[in-house]
Amino acid sequence: MSRTIIVCQTCKMTSDEKLNENGKAGGEVLTDHLEAVLAGRDDVTIQKQDCLWACSEHCNVVLSDNERFSYLAGRFEPKREAAEAIVEWFDKHGQSKTGQVPFKQWPDEMRGHFIARLPTQTSPNKTDAS
Ligand code: FES
Numbered sequence: 398m399s400r401t402i403i404v405c406q407t408c409k410m411t412s413d414e415k416l417n418e419n420g421k422a423g424g425e426v427l428t429d430h431l432e433a434v435l436a437g438r439d440d441v442t443i444q445k446q447d448c449l450w451a452c453s454e455h456c457n458v459v460l461s462d463n464e465r466f467s468y469l470a471g472r473f474e475p476k477r478e479a480a481e482a483i484v485e486w487f488d489k490h491g492q493s494k495t496g497q498v499p500f501k502q503w504p505d506e507m508r509g510h511f512i513a514r515l516p517t518q519t520s521p522n523k524t525d526a527s
Pocket of ligand 1: 405406407408409424447448449450451452456457
């Protein structure tokens with residue numbers, strides 16, 4: 398099983414601010430927070446990627462799993478709270494059979510951030526997935 402959080406390194410800090418006061422892009426800042434939250438764990442890998450082609454949004458990530466649905470999410474504030482919510486949600490995803498996390502279990506910080514669900518070749522078909 399391969400579980401990876403792919404983080405766009407070139408994403409903006411906000412919808413109209415590219416860099417922070419130290420010259421870092423929003424995706425780089427979010428990566429720093431995700432690495433801190435995942436420190437000491439080896440079950441989830443962080444992969445850095447320049448541009449995920451979702452540039453109309455900012456701080457985009459792909460929650461990638463080779464056995465379950467993967468997800469593209471974005472519009473995060475590059476802060477510790479967002480990183481914790483992303484990891485919390487992805488942990489619930491990893492505990493599920495198909496990668497579908499019941500909405501009521503989502504951390505509040507994840508609501509409104511999903512952009513796309515990305516099936517694998519073995520994902521449930523449209524009649525099984527809600
Ligand atoms: S710059 Fe992040 S998706 Fe394009």
